[in-house]
Amino acid sequence: MSLQSWKDRIESIALGLLTIEINTIRKSGMSAQKMPELPIALHSIVDCYSDFLSSGGYGVTQALLDLASQRIGGAPGVNNTLIAWKPDAAPLDMAEITNGAAMFEAMRWAAAAAIRDDNIVLLGPTPEKALHQEVRAVFVRIVSNCRQLVPLVKGLAAKYGQSNELFGGTLEETAQAVFSGARNYYDETDVVILIRKVWDIGTETVLAQTSVQVDGDMVTRISPDIEGAQRDFLLALHTSSVKTGLAQWQAMFDLVKSLIGELGRMLFAPRP
Amino acid sequence: MLWEDLLRGGITVDTPEGAPRLRSVVQLDGDTTTLASAAYLDGLAADDGPLQALMAEHQARVAARLKIYASLQAAGAWLHYGAWAASAFSLVIGGLTFGYTHILDEVAPAMVPLTIRYLAPRVLPGLLKLALGRQAGVFADTHQEVAKLQARRNGAAGGAGAGY
Numbered sequence: 001m002s003l004q005s006w007k008d009r010i011e012s013i014a015l016g017l018l019t020i021e022i023n024t025i026r027k028s029g030m031s032a033q034k035m036p037e038l039p040i041a042l043h044s045i046v047d048c049y050s051d052f053l054s055s056g057g058y059g060v061t062q063a064l065l066d067l068a069s070q071r072i073g074g075a076p077g078v079n080n081t082l083i084a085w086k087p088d089a090a091p092l093d094m095a096e097i098t099n100g101a102a103m104f105e106a107m108r109w110a111a112a113a114a115i116r117d118d119n120i121v122l123l124g125p126t127p128e129k130a131l132h133q134e135v136r137a138v139f140v141r142i143v144s145n146c147r148q149l150v151p152l153v154k155g156l157a158a159k160y161g162q163s164n165e166l167f168g169g170t171l172e173e174t175a176q177a178v179f180s181g182a183r184n185y186y187d188e189t190d191v192v193i194l195i196r197k198v199w200d201i202g203t204e205t206v207l208a209q210t211s212v213q214v215d216g217d218m219v220t221r222i223s224p225d226i227e228g229a230q231r232d233f234l235l236a237l238h239t240s241s242v243k244t245g246l247a248q249w250q251a252m253f254d255l256v257k258s259l260i261g262e263l264g265r266m267l268f269a270p271r272p
Numbered sequence: 273m274l275w276e277d278l279l280r281g282g283i284t285v286d287t288p289e290g291a292p293r294l295r296s297v298v299q300l301d302g303d304t305t306t307l308a309s310a311a312y313l314d315g316l317a318a319d320d321g322p323l324q325a326l327m328a329e330h331q332a333r334v335a336a337r338l339k340i341y342a343s344l345q346a347a348g349a350w351l352h353y354g355a356w357a358a359s360a361f362s363l364v365i366g367g368l369t370f371g372y373t374h375i376l377d378e379v380a381p382a383m384v385p386l387t388i389r390y391l392a393p394r395v396l397p398g399l400l401k402l403a404l405g406r407q408a409g410v411f412a413d414t415h416q417e418v419a420k421l422q423a424r425r426n427g428a429a430g431g432a433g434a435g436y
Binding site: 017020021022023024025026027028030031033034035036037041043044047051068092094095171172175178179189192193195196197201204230233234236237238240241242244245246247248249251252 | 281282284289291292293294295296297298299300301302303304305306307308309310311312313323324325327330334335338413414415417418420421424425426
């Protein structure tokens with residue numbers, strides 16, 4: 001994802017319009033709080049992911065963080081070490097973790113290690129000891145989201161970093177930078193959309209998901225974990241969300257269509 | 273509020289307001305996430321009536337908030353037609369000064385699209401940033417989130433999921 005020009009941003013949003021994804025999630029600990037500013041939202045995501053990784057026995061260690069820093073710095077020969085990484089030390093102290101690109105890279109490899117080890121169990125003599133499929137799905141999600149967030153956070157740090165306090169500092173450093181008034185990073189619409197998606201879903205289990213592509217293909221996945229008594233309600237809620245998402249999608253297409261129509265009339269309409 | 277929704281990358285609708293049992297997030301590109309409070313669902317597992325009433329209320333709230341995008345479209349249309357009106361006005365002034373033939377033949381065709389193209393990416397972010405000074409709600413949420421994260425990292429509180 002580029003942070004360079006309006007053209008790139010519009011292109012990114014346009015590409016996002018090719019498919020829509022509607023998720024219904026059952027969430028514990030829900031309150032009225034809304035998404036904070038981007039640097040703090042990234043800290044929330046780090047907090048959430050590292051908590052999940054640690055509880056699964058794959059917390060980010062200092063050694064892994066160092067390797068991740070080397071990799072995003074372009075050091076050669078680090079990949080094999082990362083692929084073979086095992087959680088053989090205590091996880092980082094929570095007070096030391098940052099919202100920088102290296103942390104997201106490290107979490108990506110920690111989750112990848114969990115999936116690798118689960119694959120070994122699945123192929124071994126006791127596949128019943130493998131991870132529950134919903135837990136495994138969260139590890140996969142962490143890998144996927146961190147892969148997208150690394151270049152994005154690197155770009156933000158390069159553009160707005162202020163000595164990497166906003167996008168690469170500890171919580172205390174970032175909070176201080178944010179509250180000191182450095183709030184000039186709001187024009188990155190595509191960045192906000194991606195971080196918002198990652199922040200919204202966190203490590204919660206997706207109960208129902210519908211993906212609709214621009215050519216009309218539609219895929220709906222429903223978790224077998226939906227409890228019987230709430231099943232009807234949650235599926236009705238999901239159906240309602242699909243209608244809402246499609247209506248919003250239609251509105252965006254109508255807007256694009258009207259702009260293109262206006263341009264066509266301007267260029268090709270017969271002159272009096 | 274429109275500016276807050278844009279800052280946060282999508283519309284957030286909580287039902288009921290203040291202590292949500294349902295939350296929907298509708299993003300600019302149509303992606304939609306709906307969250308149901310586990311505690312509330314568990315508490316009402318045997319009774320379907322309140323759930324249906326809650327969902328109906330939530331649907332109405334979402335529909336009402338989506339109208340905000342219609343406002344955005346209307347604002348875009350006004351910007352579009354405003355730009356054309358300003359261009360036409362400039363042509364009239366220029367025409368009275370230099371002669372319409374000269375303006376129409378040489379200057380206007382080149383200047384109008386260039387001016388729009390030059391100003392749009394510069395003026396719109398400026399307006400957005402100007403509006404940020406009034407976003408007390410966003411900053412209050414940031415303070416709240418920092419306090420919560422600090423508490424969690426110090427081991428004083430638990431909770432699952434990013435953010436709320």
